Amino acid sequence: MIVYEATKKEFLKDVYDETLVNNIINNYKAKIGNINEREVRSWDNSMQYMHNVMMDPEIPEDSGVAIEFKIPYTSKRVDFLISGKDDINANVVVVELKQWNSVEKVDKEGIVRTRFQHGYAETTHPSYQAWSYASLIEDYNQTVQNENIKLIPSAYLHNYISDIEKGDPLLDKSYSFYVDKAPIFTKGQSAKLRAFIKKYIKYGDNKEGIYKIENGKIKPSKSLQDTLSSMLKGNQEFIMIDDQKLIYETALQLANKAIRTNTRQTLVVKGGPGTGKSVLAINLLVELTRRSMVVQYVTKNSAPRDVYSIKLKGDYRKTQIDNLFKGSGSYYNAPESEFDALIVDESHRLNAKSGLFSNLGENQIKEIIFSSKFSLFFIDEHQKVTLKDIGSIENIKKYAEELNSEITEMELQSQFRCNGSDGYLAWVDNLLEIRKTANDNGFEGFDYDLRVFDNPQLMYEEIQKLNLINNKARMLAGYCWEWKKEGKDNSNVKDIEIPEYNFEMSWNLSSKEPWAIGKNSVNEIGCIHTTQGLEFDYVGVIIGDDLRFEDGKVITDFTKRAKTDKSLNGIKSGIKKDKEYYTKAADDIIRNTYRTLLTRGQKGCFIYCTDYALNQHIQTKIKQMQYTYQLFSQTMYVAEDFEEY
Structure with missing residues (x-):
């Protein structure tokens, strides 16, 4: 879907007559919906720059121009397209427009940091953005594929002053793969952008390339x-x-x-x-x-x-x-x-x-x-x-x-986690009092490394050793500690501290790789939001004060959850409206959270509880389970021996 399309001649006239932005707004409302004023100002500003670029008489008057092309099956929109031909191919030049004034390098592939309306934030590098948009169109538009239409990506940061001598972060070598794919043009480089466009748009096509992109059949290439x-x-x-x-x-x-x-x-x-x-x-x-x-x-x-x-x-x-x-x-x-x-x-x-x-x-x-x-x-x-x-x-x-x-x-019945034991999962449900199961004291096939530690530091050291094998051991914790870093990549900030054992760790940080597979992630502690849906060989789980053992029962306490955890947002106001419902909901969430954490390990799970009574209770449950399994094994051995006899 395209918000605005025209020939170059029509585009220049619309800008000159100051009707372009109104045309875009009307089409946008009709095809997409409401629009905010900031986006209008953005178009008004950027289109003046593109008007100056397209004024070059060597860019054919009947070349096609499209503004705000929504890529099918995505929420992504391409800012500016120019269609035409060179001596061999039909081409469409993609121009990603940015009004940025400054950029900071980020130690993540294809990511930079820049200032937006509400402050600095990370976003995709303009070259990566333009290149990925062009790749998406090529990968899903069958007409583009069949007719060999070439998409040529680029980025134009018309307000950004590049200082190559001081080392422009936008052109840092870590981004070179993407900059090579989609060249960047900055303030004062409109002549270079014109030359780039003219290299691929020598002859006009009367919007034919634009039409084929908008109306091409969509299927994976x-x-x-x-x-x-x-x-x-x-x-x-x-x-x-x-x-x-x-x-x-x-x-x-x-x-x-x-x-x-x-x-x-x-x-x-x-x-x-x-x-x-x-x-x-x-x-x-x-x-x-x-x-x-x-x-x-x-x-x-x-x-x-x-x-x-x-x-x-x-x-x-x-x-x-x-x-x-x-x-x-x-x-x-x-x-x-x-x-x-x-x-x-x-x-x-x-x-x-x-x-x-x-x-x-x-x-x-x-x-x-x-x-x-x-x-x-x-x-x-x-x-x-x-x-x-x-x-x-x-x-x-x-x-x-x-x-x-x-x-x-x-x-689905087949079990891959917890060494294939349905019994362990039932035992966890029983332990957390989620549901009563037949696995109160044990489960068949005790081929699973299940331990309770009295010292979280010793548990962490054991996880570090196991992680050396294949980077598949991780520390996890319930969300009972505040996120002190406030999103900053600062591993020196220790969010989780248990001073009596000289234990301190930082919550999982943003890095080049997701925490679950990052090379240094064993030194950070994962929460429910970074572990759910994933699995490891071994996990060390710290159970916080939101789960305790009192009067012979495992109880929950939502007041012990960290304020930075949004899982229970609205619980206090909810309890005022319907105490029974929301108390039960909070109880379920806490038990489900630990159920999820305790079932992330395929080969083993280590546990430390900040509540001493709960730690002792789980140790007792494990000893009962081991004893039951030993009796079961001896019984089976005697039965087999008697059968042979």
């Missing part, structure tokens, strides 16, 4: 399909077994049915920790893309998206693969059935409203079903960890029925 398939092939992390394969084939069948019969299909897959939900989701993402369907992997929490995106890329740089991984709030204004398939992992984390201030859209479940032909929800209702989490099988069914989507329900 063969190169994207092949790249994804090759990355997945032979990767042990993504191999499916048992009922995963059954659900995989069922999902493919339902996706095909939705396309073939033009009916909505919804598949709900229930599965506990370690049942391989994410492995199955990634396999389906790749296979449905290979089948030329437009599909995205969706989670509320960014941590699993970031990790699986990187794992899928292998040695590739940050590329258009990122468009396959989206947040759950991406669909509140998506058109009906825009996507062939949306695969939602961690569906229990879905919210009602979207946006930074939770003021956008109606309901994320409804929006996901509405905007897709086939929707797949992986869910574990015992992993809701905030008051905003509304994902439930009941709600999914409700909105599926409302939108006339056929429902299929399945369940």
Whole structure:
């Protein structure tokens, strides 16, 4: 969708007559919706600069111009497009416009820091942004692919004064990969930008390239399909077994049915920790893309998206693969059935409203079903960890029925985490008094390293040793300590301090890599928000004062949660309205949080509780479990010996 399109001649006249911005505003309101004044001022300012650039008489008058092209299946918009031809190819030059005055280098790939209206913030490098937008169009527009239309990305920072002698952070060598792909032009370099445009736009095309981009058939390119398939092939992390394969084939069948019969299909897959939900989701993402369907992997929490995106890329740089991984709030204004398939992992984390201030859209479940032909929800209702989490099988069914989507329900049983033991997961539920299970005193096959430490420092040292094996051991904690850093990358700030044991650690920091796979992450402590949906070999879990053992029971105390944790926002006002409901909700969230943390380890889980009584209680439970297992083993040995006799 394009907000404004014209020939170069028409564009220059609209700017000269001062009608361009009004045309853009009217078209924007008609095609997209309301617009804010800041965006209007931005257009007015930037288009004056582009007017000066396009005044060059050697840029053909009948070349095409487009402003604010919305890339299909994304919320991204390209600022300025120029279409035409050189001696060989049909070309479209992409110009990403920025009004920035200053830039700071950031130690993250393709990321810089600049000043916005409300202060400094990190954002994508302009060259990365222009290049990734061009790559997205190439990867999803079949007409661009078939007719070999070349997209040429660039960035124009018309207010930014580049000082190469002092070492311009915008041109730092760490960004060179992207700057080479999409050259940057700054204040005083309009002549260079003109020369760049004229290199590719020698002849006009009367907006033909613009038309083909806007109206081209949308489907994943063969190169994207092949790249994804090759990355997945032979990767042990993504191999499916048992009922995963059954659900995989069922999902493919339902996706095909939705396309073939033009009916909505919804598949709900229930599965506990370690049942391989994410492995199955990634396999389906790749296979449905290979089948030329437009599909995205969706989670509320960014941590699993970031990790699986990187794992899928292998040695590739940050590329258009990122468009396959989206947040759950991406669909509140998506058109009906825009996507062939949306695969939602961690569906229990879905919210009602979207946006930074939770003021956008109606309901994320409804929006996901509405905007897709086939929707797949992986869910574990015992992993809701905030008051905003509304994902439930009941709600999914409700909105599926409302939108006339056929429902299929399945369940994943195979266990990969906790050394394949259903019993350990039941034991954790019993320990946390989430539900009464048969695994009160033990579980079959005690092949799992489960320990309670009296000293958190000793637990940390053991995790450090185990992490040397393959960088898959991590420290985790309940959110009972404030985030003192306030978002700053300062590992010298120790958020979690237990002075009597000389223990201090910093909450997980932002770095080049996601915390779950970062090389130095063993020296930082993860919270529920950076670990949910992921797994490690070993975890050391610190249980804070929000979970205690009193009068023979495990109790929760939401007042001990850190103020910087938003999981229980609104709990105090809620309790005033409905004490019973909100007290129960807070209790569930705290127990679910520790259930999630205690089930992140595949080979072992170490525990330290700030509440001494709880520490002792868990030690007793483990001893009972070990004793029960020993009796069980001896009984089995005698039975086998007697049978042989």
